[in-house]
Amino acid sequence: MALATFNFAPEGNLSRYLQEIRKYPMLTAEEELSLSKAWRDQTDHASAHKLVTSHLRLVAKIAMGYRGYGLPVGELISEGNVGMMQAVKRFDPDRGFRLATYAMWWIRAAIQEYILHSWSLVKMGTTAAQKKLFFNLRRLKGQMQAIEDGDLRPEHVTEIARVLDVPEQDVINMNRRLSAPDNSLNAPVRADSEGEWQDWLVDDSDSQEDMLAEREELTDRKALLANALKTLNERERHILIERRLKDEATTLEDLSQRYRISRERVRQIEVRAFEKLQKSMKTQISDRRQQITKDVEVARIAA
Numbered sequence: 001m002a003l004a005t006f007n008f009a010p011e012g013n014l015s016r017y018l019q020e021i022r023k024y025p026m027l028t029a030e031e032e033l034s035l036s037k038a039w040r041d042q043t044d045h046a047s048a049h050k051l052v053t054s055h056l057r058l059v060a061k062i063a064m065g066y067r068g069y070g071l072p073v074g075e076l077i078s079e080g081n082v083g084m085m086q087a088v089k090r091f092d093p094d095r096g097f098r099l100a101t102y103a104m105w106w107i108r109a110a111i112q113e114y115i116l117h118s119w120s121l122v123k124m125g126t127t128a129a130q131k132k133l134f135f136n137l138r139r140l141k142g143q144m145q146a147i148e149d150g151d152l153r154p155e156h157v158t159e160i161a162r163v164l165d166v167p168e169q170d171v172i173n174m175n176r177r178l179s180a181p182d183n184s185l186n187a188p189v190r191a192d193s194e195g196e197w198q199d200w201l202v203d204d205s206d207s208q209e210d211m212l213a214e215r216e217e218l219t220d221r222k223a224l225l226a227n228a229l230k231t232l233n234e235r236e237r238h239i240l241i242e243r244r245l246k247d248e249a250t251t252l253e254d255l256s257q258r259y260r261i262s263r264e265r266v267r268q269i270e271v272r273a274f275e276k277l278q279k280s281m282k283t284q285i286s287d288r289r290q291q292i293t294k295d296v297e298v299a300r301i302a303a
Helices: 016-022 029-044 045-053 058-062 073-090 098-119 128-143 154-164 169-181 208-229 234-244 254-257 261-303
Strands: none
Touching: 016 058, 016 073, 029 045, 045 073, 058 073, 058 098, 073 098, 098 128, 098 154, 128 169, 154 169, 208 234, 208 261, 234 254, 234 261, 254 261
């Protein structure tokens, strides 16, 4: 039986749970030391159980301090109890301090991690500084009596940033996040409306018309290029493709060896071929524009 299988979760009525945990006696320093060594040295689950249950009131007290985050207290206590069990599992009685001193850090860590993952659908508090800001902002605002809605005053932002050693912009962003809880995109815009908030989101992707126009333009460009390449002789076409139309251009040296000419001669052929290619494509575009103009004129006369 593993330590983590002990069930210390508050179920049902919270008040009844708080009354139940008061029945577990507090341990003296000597009793705690003896039980801790029995668990560490002999994996005595009965000793571990007594260590955990004797500190359930400590867990509940710490969990109560996190009630302001809108989560059920019973869930906070459950997570704190998990942290308590982890503390018992890792506690070294030979270091000379009491279990409660060591366990409170595990309890707080477990509760804070649960809050960070449950409070918002959007992940927040990814660094130690951000976590410190998340869990201390409300307290500092209360001390400064800065409890009004909306953004903090500049002097409050500056003071909080100084105390917590974080950038002022982080204070502003975190305050806005805490002041505006998450809302579902599937929530109706109005109570009497079937429309949802997600219906108002702007789609940043290209429209079907834009994608169709882009595909047609790409097809036209390929056709222009294919026709222009036909105006080159075989050697010009091959050198141009190898030098200008491949992801990794073939070197002048390789092409000079293939055609048994100098590298400079290859470069000249490449330049000349490219100029011929440009001229051909410009001519095709000009001819197409003239044809479009004629078609429009014929249509106008026919109308």
